[in-house]
Amino acid sequence: MARTNLWLFWGFWAVLGFLWLALNRGIFSPTSGFALRDPMMQFSGTLAMSAMSVAMMLSLRPRWPEVWLDGLDKMYRLHKWLGIGTLGLVIYHWLWSEGPKWAVGFGFLGRPSRGPRPEITDPVQRALLNFRGTAEGLGQWAYYALVALLLIALVKLIPYRWFRYSHRLMPFIYLVLVFHTVILLDYGMWLTPLGPILAGLMFAGSYAALASLFGRIGAGRRVVGEIAEMRHYPGVRSLEAVVKLGPGWPGHEAGQFAFATSNPIEGAHPYTIASAWNPADPMVTFIAKELGDHTTGLVDRLKVGQQITVEGPYGRFTFDDGRPQQIWVGAGIGITPFIARLKEMAALEPGSPRPEIDLFHTTREVDESALERLAADAYAANVRLHLLVDAKHGKLTGGRIREAVPNWSEASLWFCGPVGFGAALRSDFAAQGFPVEGRFHRELFELR
Ligand SMILES: Cc1cc2nc3c(=O)[nH]c(=O)nc-3n(C[C@H](O)[C@H](O)[C@H](O)COP(=O)(O)OP(=O)(O)OC[C@H]3O[C@@H](n4cnc5c(N)ncnc54)[C@H](O)[C@@H]3O)c2cc1C
Numbered sequence: 001m002a003r004t005n006l007w008l009f010w011g012f013w014a015v016l017g018f019l020w021l022a023l024n025r026g027i028f029s030p031t032s033g034f035a036l037r038d039p040m041m042q043f044s045g046t047l048a049m050s051a052m053s054v055a056m057m058l059s060l061r062p063r064w065p066e067v068w069l070d071g072l073d074k075m076y077r078l079h080k081w082l083g084i085g086t087l088g089l090v091i092y093h094w095l096w097s098e099g100p101k102w103a104v105g106f107g108f109l110g111r112p113s114r115g116p117r118p119e120i121t122d123p124v125q126r127a128l129l130n131f132r133g134t135a136e137g138l139g140q141w142a143y144y145a146l147v148a149l150l151l152i153a154l155v156k157l158i159p160y161r162w163f164r165y166s167h168r169l170m171p172f173i174y175l176v177l178v179f180h181t182v183i184l185l186d187y188g189m190w191l192t193p194l195g196p197i198l199a200g201l202m203f204a205g206s207y208a209a210l211a212s213l214f215g216r217i218g219a220g221r222r223v224v225g226e227i228a229e230m231r232h233y234p235g236v237r238s239l240e241a242v243v244k245l246g247p248g249w250p251g252h253e254a255g256q257f258a259f260a261t262s263n264p265i266e267g268a269h270p271y272t273i274a275s276a277w278n279p280a281d282p283m284v285t286f287i288a289k290e291l292g293d294h295t296t297g298l299v300d301r302l303k304v305g306q307q308i309t310v311e312g313p314y315g316r317f318t319f320d321d322g323r324p325q326q327i328w329v330g331a332g333i334g335i336t337p338f339i340a341r342l343k344e345m346a347a348l349e350p351g352s353p354r355p356e357i358d359l360f361h362t363t364r365e366v367d368e369s370a371l372e373r374l375a376a377d378a379y380a381a382n383v384r385l386h387l388l389v390d391a392k393h394g395k396l397t398g399g400r401i402r403e404a405v406p407n408w409s410e411a412s413l414w415f416c417g418p419v420g421f422g423a424a425l426r427s428d429f430a431a432q433g434f435p436v437e438g439r440f441h442r443e444l445f446e447l448r
Contacts, residue, residue, distance in 0.1 A: 002070045003437050005078050013085065016050050016197075017043075023192050033100065034112040040096040042186050046198060048089035049181045053205030055082040056174055060208045061218050061314065071316035073257075073444040080154075080448070087150045094143055125187045135183035142176040149173065153448065161293060163448060164267065171209035178202050218259065218268075218311040223248045227306045228283065232299050235367025237290040238333065239299045240274070243308050245282040252277050252284070254340035255319055255443070258312030260286055262302060266294055268311060270447065272336040272416075276344035284310060289333040317443040323412040327405055328359040328383075329396070329425065331417025335361050337443055338416070339377060346380035357383040358405045362417070364390045398428030412439040419446065 020043055021027065027039045058079040061072055069075045103109040120126050152158050152166050181202065189195055211217055229242040243260070252258070252273055259268035275285035290296040319326065319341050330338045338359055345354060359378055366389055378385035386404055388396050402408045413429060415422045422442050430436045 002074055005069055005074055008069075009078060009081055012051070012054070013047065016047055016194075019194055019197075020046055023189070023194060032112065033103075033109055037096055037100045038186075041093055042189070044089045044093035044096065045181060046185070046189070046194070048086050048093060049177060050198060050201050051082045051086045051089070052174055052177065053201035055079045055086065056171070056205035056208040056212075058082075059217065060211060063221075063314065066314065066316055071443075072314040073447065076447040077444065083150055083153060087147065087154070090143055090146060122187070128183050128187065131179075131183045135180045138176050139180035139184070142173050142180065145169065145173050146177070156448065159293075160448065168212075171212040174209045175206060178206055222309050222311045225284070225308050225310055227302060227304050227308060230299075230302060230304060233367040233370040236333075236363065236365045236370055238287050238367070238370070239290075239302070240285060240287045241302060241308075242275070242283055242285045243310060245284060245310065249282055249284075249310070250313075251279060252313035253318040253320070254344040255317040255337040256313035256315040256340075257337075257443075258284065258286075258310050258314065261309040261311075262298075262306065268309075269294060270314075272315075272340065272443070273313060274336040274339040276340055276347060278347075287333070287336050287339070291333075315443065317414070317416065317441060319414060321412045321439070321441070323410070323439070324355050325405070325407055325411035326355045326357045327401060327408060327411045327413045328357060329362070329401070329413065329415045329417065330359065331362045331396075331415075331421055332364065334415075334417030334443070334445065335363075335374065336416070338414075339374070342374075342377040342381040342383060345383070346377065357381075358386060358401075359383050360386045360388065360396055360401060360404075362388045362390065362396045398425055398432070401425075402432070409434065412441065414441045416443040416445070419444065 024039055024043070027036070027043070030036045030039075058075050061075075063072075065075065066072060069078065100109060104111050120129065149166055149170055153163050181198075185198070190199070223245050225243040225245040227241050228244040229240075231240040232238075233240070254276055255272070257270050257272045259270050261268045269288075271286040271288055273284045274287045275283065288295050288298055290298070317337055328338050328341075330336075338361075342359075348354060361374060371387065375385060375387075388394070401413075405411065409432075413425070413434075415425060426436050426440050426442070429440060434440070
């Protein structure tokens with residue numbers, strides 16, 4: 001995670017955790033093991049619902065936080081980490097719910113004597129109490145479903161389509177858990193500063209959940225277009241499609257991406273826009289590599305004239321850091337954002353300010369016509385192209401980049417390609433004292 005996102009992630013838990021502890025100091029002097037059960041469930045439940053609410057809001061794909069959170073791809077990573085935190089917390093919550101009962105059953109703990117319950121005079125609290133049994137029962141089922149859905153989402157061995165279809169149930173589970181929380185949250189907590197915070201989070205999360213259930217995520221950012229041209233690059237198993245856009249597209253910057261839907265049952269897939277924006281000729285180009293179920297065979301399924309829905313643009317991989325020198329590394333299909341920028345630069349007025357650029361393209365597979373087009377784009381943009389075919393030139397390393405670009409320490413580095421390769425280059429440059437936090441930019445080609 002980028003540093004800001006890391007701070008936000010840990011800051012979120014710290015602020016809410018400390019606030020809860022400050023309001024529930026009795027937890028530090030429990031009278032028995034059983035006396036901890038309720039507060040521990042309240043604590044874990046409050047944090048888990050807060051995290052889920054933020055994750056729900058992020059799933060709305062809001063564009064305004066992209067500047068701070070470094071693009072939608074990083075926001076989805078934050079969403080994923082909030083999901084991991086939620087998974088840990090709900091398991092903890094469940095263990096505190098069931099564990100003490102098991103301990104009583106096995107004779108390790110005595111059943112606590114509750115004494116008479118105080119009479120409840122507050123009408124709202126009394127009304128909430130009527131739903132207690134329902135909320136507990138529903139909460140238990142929602143818990144099992146939530147754990148299953150989170151495991152499907154997090155275990156990458158499980159096919160992506162299982163994750164995608166099952167994840168559509170998440171907003172429903174979330175709404176059940178909102179009901180569970182509203183009824184079962186310690187009533188006194190609503191009247192503390194934590195009450196309005198949790199209520200606000202759950203209100204926003206419920207709005208996001210309903211938007212998701214009614215298919216409204218990104219609805220205002222969808223434009224219908226039509227495939228105007230297609231080109232196949234069999235050597236690299238990729239298909240280029242030029243989509244002529246209908247009215248409504250706000251324009252995009254080179255390096256941004258969009259969600260494209262060619263088949264509503266399949267749903268939207270993210271692709272980098274591999275073309276520069278020209279309002280006089282509103283179109284976007286996508287280059288899709290055959291990487292799985294949907295992308296394999298696209299070349300036979302798509303037709304010129306076919307409608308495509310395009311949603312976006314998203315992302316902050318936009319090359320606008322003002323450095324005098326930039327190093328670009330596009331590995332395999334990770335070349336697409338650089339193609340867009342090459343096209344944009346070729347159209348710049350002569351004499352416009354621009355950095356010196358070295359573009360490294362590494363590839364395992366070869367398609368001569370794709371490479372010729374890339375070389376022509378690099379030439380037109382006045383960018384030095386370093387082409388490395390794995391079998392012929394070996395792997396690209398940080399050392400090879402630094403050798404080819406003597407003033408690398410003044411540059412920024414823009415990387416798009418396999419996650420492991422990006423991580424290795426980042427730590428290699430960091431070990432050389434390169435300020436990776438501010439100057440190593442990465443586009444993540446995965447949202448899971
Ligand atoms: C920001 C971004 C930009 C991308 N740009 C390009 C590009 O320019 N060219 C290109 O070829 N690929 C690009 N990808 C990857 C592309 O989205 C996936 O290769 C494609 O969706 C694979 O779908 P599949 O059903 O064929 O593969 P599957 O076998 O189902 O999945 C392969 C992998 O693709 C990803 N994936 C599948 N479906 C989706 C989906 N609906 N949403 C998000 N990820 C999904 C998953 O990580 C999965 O593990 C980009 C991805 C992201 C996140």
